[in-house]
Amino acid sequence: MLSAPLAQQIARDTSEVIGYNVLITDDRGIVIGSGDASRLGSFHEASVEVLASQQAAWHTAAEAARLRGVKPGMTLPIVIDGEAVGTVGITGSPRQVRRFGLVVRRQTEILLQESVELRSRLLRERALEELVRDIGSFDEDVVDPAFLAARAKELGFDLTVPRTVIIVEVDEPTPAAADVAAVRPELLRTLRQAFGPSDLVAAITAGRFALLPTLKRGSRRELGERAARAIGLGHGFGARAGVGGVARGVVGLREAYADAGDALRLGKECAPGGTAYLIDELRGQQVLAAVGHRARARLLKLVAGELATQTDWLDLRATLIAWCESGFNLVRTAEALHIHRNTLIYRLEKVERLTGQPWRDHRATLTLYLACLASQLD
Template sequence: MLSPSLAQEIAGDTSAVIGFNVLITDAEGMVIGSGDSSRVGTFHEASVEVVRSQEPATHNASQAQQLRGVRPGVTLPLIAGGQAVGTVGITGTPAQVRRFGLLVKRQTEILLRESVMLRSRLLAERAGEKLLADIAAYDPEVVEGDFLVFRAAELGFDLRLRRVAVAFEVTVPSVPVHRQSAHRQGAPTLALVRSELLRTVGEVFADPQDIIATTAPGWIGVLHRLPAAGSMASLAADCRRVTDVIAAQDGLTARAGIGEPATSVGGLHDSYQDACEALRLGNRVAGGSAVHLITDLRVHQVLTAVGQSARNRLVDRTTADLRAQPDWPALRDTITAWCESGFNLVRAAAALHVHRNTVVYRMNKIEQITGRPLREHRTTMALYLACLADRLGGGTDSAVRRRSGGR
């Protein structure tokens, strides 16, 4: 439990402070740290009995001569979890060093506990990362879902609970070339703030059943247990809290993608892939928002699945005359708002933040150019899909899939 490197650091620093040599052994009495480096790797016989009895022992000069590798001083047990995991010894006249004994013992045990907690946390993080990566890459023809359920149970997670996958992407904004050298000196890097990012996400997603792990530099995945009374709206609000806190840190921006609820390994795989898709698509069609739900982007997802060439044909054949207009972006947004507002003039004007007469003017212009009425739903839906395809622009970004841990 006490690594030789940590033991040597503790023994060396403590020896320098108190002015007496401090020696640390493992549970078998082997010296793993000492202010006198020549004693590292030797056997300290007195430590064997101290570990067995968990009681301190003192040795004067004559007593020390009868024991292998022992010098005058005091030897105390190091206790962790109710067990003796080693000893700490201080060399010197027992009357002189006894007063330092309890202080050195307690300080060493505190450092030992911190080391164990850190190692446990790191091991838990690695296990969580592996579990999330396996779910992201899940293929029922390669591995059985029950195997991942069993592995998750060993970590304390029940994958049969209702969960929703969330993917966070954290980036450092690009900086002009002439300012890059000065920016590097003060700006955080994703590698340095990794633990802080995990802590920030963990403070909001604090349910013991929430699985949180990094999937790549700047990417954090969450398999959030959705409570019975929980809603997707409250989940989106939680994601906005995370992105707001991260955005408050100097030089960082964050976005979140949200999948749909699932209760199986296969469902969680789809939910996580959907969360990553929501991030990718949301950035291309709703750049002003930091949180994107796949439920709002299903049509966009289907459009990207048909391929870039098919989307180009749809846009060219359906909107060629409209795209030639100088106010094409405004016309495109009007068509989109008209459809997404349920073909309601008032709601469309509110969504566009313009007067309803402006919407009427634009709709009349669109009808004149296309020669077809916008109240004919089949015409409008074709235009709507073409507008979405135009906003999507380029093809599928496979790099997003690789960074997020997907296939």
């Protein structure tokens, strides 16, 4: 609990402030911190009785001479949660150093307690990161899902309740490399405040975070938007979120984790500027992404042909996508594109003229729709 570097820092700094040498021992009476570096590693016999009794002791020059490694002064126990973990000694006339004794001991205990709490938080943070990483890369042939579920339970999270996975990416402004360590804890704190204690939140990289929230309140889209909005409002950073499906258990969460990553990547390609991307709305793109660039390029060439070479191809592509996703309804499609109905019909007739496929032939149009999605990805 009481590390030598921390003890040495406390002893050195305190000695400089009060003008008397301060030394700190571990729970065996070995000096691990001292304003007088020559005493480091020596045995301080007076500490043995102080550790055992948890009571302060004073030693005159005559008394100190009879003890090994002891000089005149005062020795006090360092007590954390009722356990003596070391001692702090002040060298000098007992009458002179007595007034510093309790202050130095209390300051040492406070610094030590803060160090212990910081270490505990860091260990928990690392455990959460490892848990999320292991869920994302879970292989049931290698790891028993019950083992990961038990680890999550120890950390206070029940993986058997319905959850989703949200991957949040923070991009603007990109923190400098030297600032990442300082920014990440603040972003984590903001995300956790925006969600609840049962919602698992952990860092993946400096600019990416994984959230495994329960589905007790709000739709999955609302949860993704909440995460991105919290980053923007709290820190002024641009952020977007990819949202996976509904999952229960380690196996389901592994799939949702992969889907959330796909949703974020595909959403940025197909609808840049969005805030929350649901995998439910990107399943077609997900399948096309899996077949590879060569197959997508061949599909586009064979199906779209001359259409993809037009100067207004991006408008025609957006029109075909909206036409299919609006249920082949002229009014809904025009509203989705924010164009006049006559403009929509003009574009659809141009598609028909260049492809030779009637725009009311829904089967042929669906094939064109897939080619348009492939074009978006590439």
